[in-house]
């Protein structure tokens with residue numbers, strides 16, 4: 001009876017989560033999986049190697065725009081010594097499609113520090129919501145939804161960091177041709193991310209030849225390699241040369257089948273699932289097929305729903321958000337204690353007109369609210385079932401490739417990533433070992449030929465939210481190209 005699907009589970013599971021909390025990255029990912037592996041899915045899961053080369057004329061004049069994008073000060077912000085910018089970059093002039101970006105320059109020696117782009121996943125989730133305001137940006141929003149506090153572990157200690165809301169329909173990014181929202185998918189996202197980047201570099205020419213790195217988490221396990229691949233293809237055709245040095249992806253969607261098996265195995269090995277259910281999943285579920293559900297598989301699915309539903313699957317030992325109320329007086333929790341209600345604080349902050357004005361966002365007065373994960377994107381055209389061939393391409397091209405895992409994430413857990421990487425059969429360069437941060441084990445790491453894998457101990461899906469100091473140490477080593485030790 002091998003060969004029946006877990007689709008039923010997917011529905012129960014995601015429906016439950018949607019009722020329970022605001023949409024977030026993992027929920028969006030779950031919805032994509034539902035759609036991708038349902039019967040008669042119309043999502044293209046085939047791999048694509050060729051990209052349509054984007055012509056030079058996508059680069060529009062950018063003179064004077066950088067100065068206009070400079071952010072004087074955000075409402076409720078403490079004073080700082082680095083410069084921030086925010087604004088729109090047109091990625092398709094005919095359709096009127098534009099991406100919103102937020103850029104924070106390095107605190108010290110910005111001229112000699114690399115440029116690091118960060119992407120969040122979903123699909124449909126905002127890099128401003130997560131990356132910038134809840135993970136490794138310079139500020140976090142306090143529980144009053146009005147004031148910001150400094151993140152002393154922000155990644156602009158070691159890089160100039162660029163956050164972009166992608167694709168159109170996410171956050172403040174939009175299209176004047178609203179039918180574009182029905183065409184979203186991996187291909188269009190990669191194309192638009194590339195168009196964004198070449199135009200952004202035209203606006204900030206001092207970064208054109210800077211060492212460039214791309215980072216991201218979750219479904220950005222697709223976006224990051226696909227953008228890197230698009231850059232390499234254009235570099236080869238000598239269209240626009242971008243000095244791409246490396247990519248790093250965390251708790252990343254890499255290879256659907258191993259990602260799925262690894263998730264259930266993680267549940268079982270972390271005492272979240274019974275012996276009977278993991279047996280049924282291993283023997284009666286086909287994790288990447290649209291075959292009809294087998295009853296044993298369905299009963300395992302029900303148990304997963306009952307057991308995982310009440311906890312935070314993205315950080316299995318973390319507290320959940322019980323009261324999402326804003327508080328009159330901001331709580332003064334330290335940066336090292338991530339507030340599970342942060343998403344609500346960020347939502348309130350970003351939907352404040354004065355904040356949008358300071359950010360130079362929502363200039364066309366969109367007729368819906370800013371959301372951390374889009375509610376207007378509801379179709380996804382294509383999503384290959386693996387991105388391993390892209391990782392192999394980067395290794396061949398000597399692009400630095402790092403993959404990391406917060407080891408308390410249950411959504412795209414460390415087991416999934418290890419199963420996926422094991423599929424690559426890479427020779428080992430330096431054996432599996434602990435790495436240290438401030439006298440403590442920050443996680444474990446192994447160097448393969450061409451690829452480094454590292455865990456971050458005690459971190460969930462959003463690694464820098466839960467372990468800001470360890471995450472900063474990780475990104476510092478990645479950017480320097482020095483082994484973790």
Ligand SMILES: *[C@@H]1O[C@H](CO)[C@@H](O)[C@H](O)[C@H]1NC(C)=O
Pocket residue numbers: 002003004286287288289290291
């Ligand atoms: C899962 O389903 C696919 C498509 O129907 C099939 O090709 C594959 O052999 C199945 N896998 C297992 C383990 O039965």
Ligand SMILES: *[C@@H]1O[C@H](CO)[C@@H](O)[C@H](O)[C@H]1NC(C)=O
Pocket residue numbers: 079080081
């Ligand atoms: C900014 O730099 C000045 C001069 O170096 C220093 O005195 C001040 O403390 C810095 N402010 C912050 C917030 O870091």
Ligand SMILES: *[C@@H]1O[C@H](CO)[C@@H](O)[C@H](O)[C@H]1NC(C)=O
Pocket residue numbers: 090092093095096097098176364
């Ligand atoms: C979208 O339309 C608005 C209103 O006409 C216009 O101001 C804006 O520039 C357009 N956006 C793009 C990217 O063309």
Ligand SMILES: *[C@@H]1O[C@H](CO)[C@@H](O)[C@H](O)[C@H]1NC(C)=O
Pocket residue numbers: 178179180182
């Ligand atoms: C998007 O697709 C949906 C479902 O196919 C359709 O109902 C809707 O009209 C489309 N929207 C636009 C703006 O084309």
Ligand SMILES: *[C@@H]1O[C@H](CO)[C@@H](O)[C@H](O)[C@H]1NC(C)=O
Pocket residue numbers: 323325
């Ligand atoms: C949040 O709001 C609820 C209902 O309005 C109220 O009962 C509760 O005490 C509030 N909690 C906090 C922490 O303010």
Ligand SMILES: *[C@@H]1O[C@H](CO)[C@@H](O)[C@H](O)[C@H]1NC(C)=O
Pocket residue numbers: 178367
């Ligand atoms: C929002 O604007 C879009 C495009 O301008 C339009 O198609 C849509 O009907 C509007 N929605 C509402 C609720 O007004």
Ligand SMILES: *[C@@H]1O[C@H](CO)[C@@H](O)[C@H](O)[C@H]1NC(C)=O
Pocket residue numbers: 171172351356362365366367368369370371
């Ligand atoms: C944009 O501004 C309008 C009007 O000021 C507001 O109603 C809407 O919620 C905002 N939308 C976004 C995405 O920020």
